[in-house]
Amino acid sequence: MSKIIDALTGGEEKCEIPGHGADAASPAARGLPFTPQVEAATAHLYDRVREVVPSWEWPLLAPFIHAIERLKVERDAVVLAHNYMTPDIFACVGDIRGDSLQLAREAARTEARVIVQAGVHFMAETSKILCPDKTVLIPDQRAGCSLAASITGRDVRLMRAAHPGVPVVTYVNSSAEVKAESDVCCTSSNAVQVAEWAAAEWGSDTVIVIPDEYLARNIAGQTRLRIVTWQGRCEVHERFTAADIAELRRSFPGAVVLAHPECPPEVLAAADFAGSTSALADWVGTHAPAKVVLLTECSMSDNVALASPATDFVRPCNLCPHMKRITLENIYDSLREMRHEVHVPADVAVRARTAIERMLALPRADRPPGFATGMAPVEVAVMSRA
Secondary structure (H helix, E strand, O other): OHHHHHHOOOOOOOOOOOOOOHHOOOHHOOOOOOOOOHHHHHHHHHHHHOOOOOOOHHHHHHHHHHHHHHHHHHHHHEEEOOOOOOOHHHOOOEEEEOHHHHHHHHHHHHHOOOEEEEEOOOHHHHHHHHOOOEEEEEEOOOOHHHHHHOOOOOHHHHHHHHHOOOOOOEEOOOOOHHOOOOOEEOHHHOOOOOOHHHHHHHHEEEEEOEEHHHHHHHHHOOOOOEEEEOEEEEOOHHHHHHHHHHHHHHHHHOOEEEEEEOOHHHHHHHHEEOOHHHHHHHHHHHHHEEEEEEOOHHHHHHHHHHHHHOOOOOOOOOOOOOOHEEEEEEEEHHHHOOOOOOOOOHHHHHHHHHHHHHHHHOOOOOOOOEOOOOOOOOOOEEOOOO
C-alpha cells in the first residue's frame, strides 16, 4: 500500500493503463486521423470526460470513438460497458453502462442485433445466454477473471455431493459452465437478497455461495444463514487490507472510505460504507462527500467522478489486468471485423439461463443496498480442491 500512497502523493510509483496514453497505437497509423470533422463530431463526448482525460490525449482517442460510433450504426450494435472500463469507453462509446446486474438486465432487453461486451468473458457469456439470437462479441478473448477461473462445473458438483439439498447461489463472476450447475445467480448488488430467497425456497438454513470467498464471508455477516463457500478471490479486491485503510486515513484526513464486498471482511469492518459498484456510485451521488476513497478497481473512481465533480477522489490504484485488455482500438477492430464471437453450448446455456432468470425475476430494490460495516468477521465453511 505504501506504493499506492506514493503514487497518490507524487512519488515514483505510477499507474499505467495498457492501450492508453503514450503507449496507445497512433490513430493516424491506423488510417484514423484527428481531422476537424472528427473533432467537431466528438466535442460533446469530450465534454463528458474532460475532467479525467487530458486534452493532449483526446486526439489519440477521438478518431477511434468516432469510428466506433459509425460502426455501431452500420452493424446495429450496442456496447455494454462495465464500471471498470476506462472513461473513454465507459462514458463515450458505452450505450449501456453499469455493474454486472444492470448489464445483465439490459442485455436481456436490447433490440440491437450485435452486442459488444466491454467487460470480461463471463459477462459476454451472460449476454449470449440471455440473447441467444444475437451476435455477442468480446474485443479480446484473453479478458478473463480470477474468480471465474477459480472454479469449474465439476467443483460445483462435488460441493453439491458434500451438501445434499443445499441450494447453490453463484456469483455472476463465473463461467457459463458453473452457472449451469447452479440454482440461482447473484451479483454483489443483490447477494444477500438472493441467498435468503434461496434458503426460503429450498427450506434450508444453509446456502452454498460461490466462488468468491470474501463476498460469501461478507454475506454471512448480514444474515443468520450458514454459508458454505469456495476458495476463490478477486485479484483486485483481495489486495486491500485494513492497514491500507488506516494508512489512507492518516495520509488523507477526512476522506470517507468506501469498500466493495469482494474485499476481505476486515476491510469492510474498517470502512465507512460497503456495497456493490452501483451502491458505491449511488452513495457518492447521494451524500456528496468532500473527499472519498473507493476501494475497488481504478477506473471506477474516474467514472463516478464524472457524475460527482464536487467530490475529491483519492484513487488507490489496483488495476484489473483483464478489464484493461479492452481498449478503444480492439472495440473498433471487433466491430469492423465482427470478432471475436462468443458461443455457449446449447445445453449449458439452457441450464445457466434458468439460474440467471431466477435472479432477474426477484424484486428490484429502490436503491442498491449496502453491506454493514464495523462488524466482526463471521466464520464460514470454505471448500477447495486441496
